[in-house]
Amino acid sequence: MSITPETARKVARLARIRVEEADLPALARELSGILSFMEQLNEVDVAGVEPMTSVTPMLLRLREDRVTEGGMAARILANAPDQREGFFAVPKVVE
C-alpha cells in the first residue's frame, strides 16, 4: 500500500500536525515504507480470532459514586500557556 502526498496531507490534517507542502512527498515515502513493513501481517491466518481488547483478563472495577477530589482549579490551570478568570484561554473559535 503506497501513500500518496495527497493522503499524507490528509493524515497530517487529521493528526493536527502542520506539514509544509514541500515536505509531503518525503513524508509520503516514509509512511509508505513503514506501512509496507506492516504488510507482513497479511500473511497471518486470523480467521476466527477475536481482536485482543485487554492485556490481562480484568473487569473494570466500580467505585462508589461520590466526589473524591476537586476544588483545585488554580492547580489545574497552573501550567496553562494562557488562562483568564479561571478558564483556559484559546484563540477565538466561532466568528
Added chain:
Amino acid sequence: MTLNTLSIAEARDLLRRREISARDLTMSCLAAIDTSDELGAFVHRTPDIALDQARAADARLAAGEAPAMCGIPVGIKDLFCTRGVASQAASNILGGFRPEYESTVTARLFEAGAVMLGKLNMDEFAMGSSNETSCYGPAVNPWKVDDRRLTPGGSSGGSAAAVAADLCLAATGTDTGGSIRQPAAFTGIVGLKPTYGRVSRWGIVAFASSLDQAGPMTKTVRDAAIFLQAIAGEDAKDATSAALPVPDFEAALTGDIRGRRIGIPREYRMDGMPAEIERLWSEGAAMLRDAGAEIVDISLPHTKYALPAYYVIAPAEASSNLARYDGVRYGHRATLGPGEGIVEMYERTRAEGFGPEVRRRIMIGTYVLSAGFYDAYYNRARKVRALIRRDFETAFAEGIDAILTPATPSAAFELGAQASADPVAMYLNDVFTVTVNLAGLPGIAVPVGLDAQGLPLGLQLIGRPWDEAGLLAHAHVLEKAAGFVAKPARWW
C-alpha cells in the same frame, strides 16, 4: 569515598547499621553527577530535594523504622510526573511543564524514603531505541571501546547510563516495547519489566497504554526485587493496576531452580544473528541447566509478526494519547500569525513541539485508525496480538516456567549510526523484547558477558504472568552463574 558504587542491598544494610548516612550516600551521588555532563544522563537535577529527602531518611533510619528503599538515591526517568519538578518526556512540547501532582511510582518511592537526585534523559515520549530522539540531545553509554560515542539504548537510555556509571544506585524506567530491557543490556545492568498491571501507570506520561509498564533499572537482580517491592501493587488511580497480593520478591531469591523448565524458543534464532549472541544464549542455557533446570525447546510460532503488530498498535494508541498536547492546558503553544485561529494553533503547536519520530508515529497511528483502514491494520494487528499471547499461554500450559532469549540483536551501536537508516531499521532493536509487551508478560534483562570488543551483552528471561518472583529467582541464578562484574572504565 565511593558510596555511589554501592548496590541498593549493600547500601540498605550499611544504612540500617548506621555505618553510613543517607546524606553522605546522597552527596556521593551528587558529586558523581556533577562530573558526568558528557553522559547526558541527568537532564534536570534536584540536589535540594535530594538533600531534604536524605535528611528525612536519616531521621527514619535513626528511629529504626526504615523500609528497604529508605535513604537510597535514585534517578527518575523524565516520563514520570514529579510534583513541582520539570517532567517533559524529553519533548519540547512539554517545555516548562511542572506537574501539580506526583506519579504513583515516585510517590511510593518517596513514601519508602527514597531520595530523588533528578530526572533522566530518554527518547522523546519513549519513542526510540537509542536515546537520540530526546529534545535534550542523546544520553551517552558509559561503555566505550574507542573514540566513538555509543548509545546507551532507549528509550530509558538516561536511566541505563546513570546506573551503569554509578551516578545513582538505581533508576526508574518504562518499557513499551523493550525500553527498560534493551538499554539495560546495552549498559551491563539489570532491567525488569513487570507484568502489565503490576505497577500503576498513574502519573506516567502515556505512550501506548496497553503496553506501557514501569519497572526498575538496577545494578543487581536483588536490587530489582527490592525496588519492585516498593512500587508494585494496586492503585485506585489506575484501573488497570491489578488487585493482586504482592509477594516478597527478595525472599524468592532462593538460588534454587532445580526442576524448573526453561523454554528456548526456536523462532528467536534469527537469520543473521551475530555468532556472539548465539553463543551467549547457549552459555546462558547451560548455566541454568547446571543449576538444575531442565532446558526445553519450544515454539512461539507468531514471533515474526510481533514487530509489525507492535508498530501498528503502539502508534495507534500514541496518536490517541498524544492528542492531549494541543497547546491549551500545558506546555508549548505556538505563536499565531494574523488571521490564524484555533486549528492553526493546534497544527503549529504540534509541528513545533514534537520531534520527527513522534510526528511520524502519530501520523502512522492516525492512518491505521482512520476510516477504511481500521480493520485492515489496527484490527488485524490486535488479532495477531491475540495469537502472540496464545503462543506464550500454550508454552506455559505445557509446563514451561520461564523462557530464555537474547535481550538484543547486537551490542550497543554508535550514536548516529542509524540516523540515516530508515525508521524500520531502528525498530528491529525491539525484536526480542516486543513480544513480552504484546503478551503483557514480565521480562528481565540480565548482563551475562562481554562481546569481542568488550561491550556488555545481556540475556532476557520471560516469566509467567504475575510471576515476577519466579522470574527474579531464575534471573538471580543466571546472574550468579554468569558472574558479570565488569564496569565501564571512566572516561567522562
